[in-house]
Amino acid sequence: MQRWLIIGAGGLGCAAGRALAKAAPCLPPLELTVVDDDTVAATNLHRQAFYNQDDVGSLKAEIFARRFAEMASRAGATVRVHPRIERVGPSNVRDLFREHDLVLEGSDNFATKFLSADAAYLENVRVVHAGVVRWAGYALASGAGRGCYRCIFEEMPDGVVDTCAEAGVVGPLVGVVGALQARLLTRVALGEQSASIVQVDALRGGAIRPRALRPRPSCALCSDAPTIQSIDPARYAMTCALA
Amino acid sequence: MSIQVRIPAQLRTLTQGRDEVTVEGALVRDVIEDLEKNFPGMKDRLVDEKGVRRFVNVFLNDEEDIRFLDGLDTVLKAGDTLQILPAIAGGRA
Numbered sequence: 608m609q610r611w612l613i614i615g616a617g618g619l620g621c622a623a624g625r626a627l628a629k630a631a632p633c634l635p636p637l638e639l640t641v642v643d644d645d646t647v648a649a650t651n652l653h654r655q656a657f658y659n660q661d662d663v664g665s666l667k668a669e670i671f672a673r674r675f676a677e678m679a680s681r682a683g684a685t686v687r688v689h690p691r692i693e694r695v696g697p698s699n700v701r702d703l704f705r706e707h708d709l710v711l712e713g714s715d716n717f718a719t720k721f722l723s724a725d726a727a728y729l730e731n732v733r734v735v736h737a738g739v740v741r742w743a744g745y746a747l748a749s750g751a752g753r754g755c756y757r758c759i760f761e762e763m764p765d766g767v768v769d770t771c772a773e774a775g776v777v778g779p780l781v782g783v784v785g786a787l788q789a790r791l792l793t794r795v796a797l798g799e800q801s802a803s804i805v806q807v808d809a810l811r812g813g814a815i816r817p818r819a820l821r822p823r824p825s826c827a828l829c830s831d832a833p834t835i836q837s838i839d840p841a842r843y844a845m846t847c848a849l850a
Numbered sequence: 851m852s853i854q855v856r857i858p859a860q861l862r863t864l865t866q867g868r869d870e871v872t873v874e875g876a877l878v879r880d881v882i883e884d885l886e887k888n889f890p891g892m893k894d895r896l897v898d899e900k901g902v903r904r905f906v907n908v909f910l911n912d913e914e915d916i917r918f919l920d921g922l923d924t925v926l927k928a929g930d931t932l933q934i935l936p937a938i939a940g941g942r943a
Contacts, residue, residue: 617940618940619940714939714940715939715940716939716940717937717939720939738937738938738939738940739938739940740859740860740938740939740940741859741860742859743858743859743860743938744938745935745938759907759915759935760904760905760907760937761904761905762904762905763905764903764905764936764937776940806935808858808859808869809859810859810862810869816912818909818912818913821915821918823917823918
């Protein structure tokens with residue numbers, strides 16, 4: 608039985624979740640944990656595919672768990688899904704990751720992405736990240752031992768960034784990136800060892816561009832001389848301004 | 851020499867919506883200077899006093915991350931393409 612952790616029951620989590628639920632009969636026997644403390648809002652409905660109008664005000668993780676299990680069951684698989692109503696943070700991330708075999712990180716903020724990357728490496732758990740804003744997105748799978756989020760996005764952005772306020776996102780693109788994330792997760796679960804990234808640019812003819820992710824020799828996390836060897840809460844604090 | 855630069859969605863407000871621009875430069879740093887000359891504000895989004903911002907990636911010909919080449923001093927040739935990939939977290943509609 609594999610235990611997978613899904614961080615974030617929002618746009619990416621829902622999109623990836625629907626793809627994984629449908630594919631459940633083809634996957635190894637699974638048990639899932641979904642972590643999110645947010646409630647469904649009306650403005651979520653256009654891109655968070657597990658929720659409908661009747662769910663507004665309800666806890667996302669609880670609805671997600673129920674819908675995933677139902678969808679997997681209709682596809683012919685039994686998957687237990689445990690909702691956890693909390694936020695992933697420095698105080699709980701390593702325990703959470705230690706309890707699972709694989710992580711799907713679908714948060715919408717840099718702090719959680721970098722925290723997840725660090726915890727995954729420290730706990731020797733593979734993680735598949737994704738991010739999407741406006742018309743662009745990517746999905747990224749860490750490698751077995753080498754190759755991680757910090758190899759390509761070295762540290763948290765500072766100064767002017769595009770994602771810390773209401774930058775906006777195109778709903779259908781969230782579905783595309785979430786599906787790509789689910790695909791990468793499935794490949795990792797079935798034995799893919801290398802790190803990889805796939806980018807999507809919906810404005811450039813919808814170009815989908817996969818590439819290998821080369822482990823960076825000076826990576827602070829996964830190199831031979833790492834400087835990150837623990838979870839320090841100060842590392843994940845950030846300030847940002849709208850571009 | 852003329853270099854094509856693919857502009858990510860997040861930076862197209864600086865290029866009047868254009869997703870690809872042609873600028874001049876023999877090295878990556880020259881290209882960034884020419885980007886700034888033609889599209890003011892671009893340089894600050896890409897580089898700081900230490901070099902390429904650490905959450906920004908620049909790929910040469912869709913293959914090589916310039917970190918694995920000579921960084922800003924990577925030599926370019928006519929017909930090369932640079933792609934800029936900044937970190938993305940999320941946005942709320």
